[in-house]
Amino acid sequence: MHIFCFFEVKIELYFFLQDEYKANFHPNLSVGSTIMTVRAVDADELHNARVTYSIYEKKSAGVVGDLFEIDSNSGAILLKKSAAELENQVYQFFVRAQDGGNPPLHSEVPVEIYIMSHLDRPPVFEKRDSIVYIAENGPVGEVVTTLKASLGRGEDGEDDGGSIRYKLASAVYNSADSDPIFQIDDEGRVIVSSRLDREKRAVHKLTFLAETDTSPTLNAYYDLTVQVLDRNDCSPKFTANPYEVTVSEAVATNTPIVQVFAEDTDYGNNGEVRYSFYGDNQSDLFSIDPHHGWITTQGPLDYEKEKSYTLQVMAFDNGSPSLTATTLVKIAIIDVNDNPHHFSQQHYTAAVNEGALPGTIIFALETEDEDVTAKTDIEYFIVSGNDLG
Numbered sequence: 001m002h003i004f005c006f007f008e009v010k011i012e013l014y015f016f017l018q019d020e021y022k023a024n025f026h027p028n029l030s031v032g033s034t035i036m037t038v039r040a041v042d043a044d045e046l047h048n049a050r051v052t053y054s055i056y057e058k059k060s061a062g063v064v065g066d067l068f069e070i071d072s073n074s075g076a077i078l079l080k081k082s083a084a085e086l087e088n089q090v091y092q093f094f095v096r097a098q099d100g101g102n103p104p105l106h107s108e109v110p111v112e113i114y115i116m117s118h119l120d121r122p123p124v125f126e127k128r129d130s131i132v133y134i135a136e137n138g139p140v141g142e143v144v145t146t147l148k149a150s151l152g153r154g155e156d157g158e159d160d161g162g163s164i165r166y167k168l169a170s171a172v173y174n175s176a177d178s179d180p181i182f183q184i185d186d187e188g189r190v191i192v193s194s195r196l197d198r199e200k201r202a203v204h205k206l207t208f209l210a211e212t213d214t215s216p217t218l219n220a221y222y223d224l225t226v227q228v229l230d231r232n233d234c235s236p237k238f239t240a241n242p243y244e245v246t247v248s249e250a251v252a253t254n255t256p257i258v259q260v261f262a263e264d265t266d267y268g269n270n271g272e273v274r275y276s277f278y279g280d281n282q283s284d285l286f287s288i289d290p291h292h293g294w295i296t297t298q299g300p301l302d303y304e305k306e307k308s309y310t311l312q313v314m315a316f317d318n319g320s321p322s323l324t325a326t327t328l329v330k331i332a333i334i335d336v337n338d339n340p341h342h343f344s345q346q347h348y349t350a351a352v353n354e355g356a357l358p359g360t361i362i363f364a365l366e367t368e369d370e371d372v373t374a375k376t377d378i379e380y381f382i383v384s385g386n387d388l389g
């Protein structure tokens with residue numbers, strides 16, 4: 001079985017984690033308290049990790065700035081002076097995040113803060129596990145977890161009534177550019193709405209909003225981390241097919257000549273790759289290291305016997321069941337001059353007329369050499385003879 005996993009390189013711009021931020025608090029909140037925290041992240045963390053926040057007022061400049069301040073490093077919005085007289089007031093403004101790049105990039109997000117009346121009771125989420133685990137490639141519609149928010153009880157102990165709606169507040173999961181991966185229904189069930197792929201994203205950090213149907217809304221947020229567990233759904237993938245290598249016939253036994261490599265992006269055993277030869281055209285002259293993919297000579301090579309080899313190599317992962325990939329390794333042997341010349345006859349005899357003039361061709365010497373491509377220019381020497389020759 002062959003399954004290839006493809007990877008998209010995603011360039012994420014600088015963005016706020018939510019499309020909007022909402023908060024509500026009672027007018028007796030102490031001065032200096034944190035009301036909420038906004039957060040922008042920069043995918044380009046290496047260069048521009050430093051983000052600074054500021055309150056960005058378009059209209060009614062000064063009003064918001066008198067009451068709230070933002071920690072420029074953390075994005076925490078604090079109450080700057082007493083809100084005791086400001087019951088039922090709603091403040092809407094923007095927070096700007098700016099990075100440390102040159103030129104700096106910035107982005108704004110709308111913020112709504114409602115100072116409740118003494119009687120208002122915002123929703124409260126019931127405590128649940130903040131991390132849930134779910135296997136990749138599960139069925140669409142699978143329930144990850146169920147969240148529940150209820151309205152606090154008024155001073156008379158009665159439920160304040162009214163209904164709560166749930167929303168997924170995380171901006172990246174609400175993008176119009178892609179199909180939603182998670183949804184939350186009216187019952188607070190967090191549902192997988194498209195196939196989860198651990199190789200694309202192993203951890204999803206989600207923030208959910210519960211809000212009343214009143215105006216302005218009363219609300220609460222809940223952070224949930226979904227950790228996607230691996231399944232063995234990626235095959236190993238060789239970096240080449242075929243691998244081609246040339247090697248001198250003179251290399252020593254036990255010489256590593258080529259390394260094959262197959263990548264498997266699954267996790268743990270599912271991504272652990274081993275190598276072997278397979279098929280029937282194998283040669284005892286080569287071995288393969290199962291862990292590192294090195295192919296090594298196991299005996300002397302001889303160009304005069306075999307000019308090339310094609311090895312069939314398989315990679316298999318350690319998953320259950322195991323997934324595999326195959327490739328070819330083509331080894332071309334290079335000839336070297338390793339065979340001695342020898343004369344085509346052991347003895348040569350020739351008759352020479354006594355009166356032959358100097359320079360007469362007596363006979364042509366022929367030699368043979370099994371080295372096919374590595375012929376050298378051959379020089380002949382008369383190593384012994386009489387005074388005349």
Ligand SMILES: [Ca+2]
Nearest residue numbers: 197198199233
């Ligand atoms: Ca996958």
Ligand SMILES: [Ca+2]
Nearest residue numbers: 234266270317
């Ligand atoms: Ca795998």
Ligand SMILES: [Ca+2]
Nearest residue numbers: 230231233266
């Ligand atoms: Ca996987």
Ligand SMILES: [Ca+2]
Nearest residue numbers: 335336338371
């Ligand atoms: Ca040779």
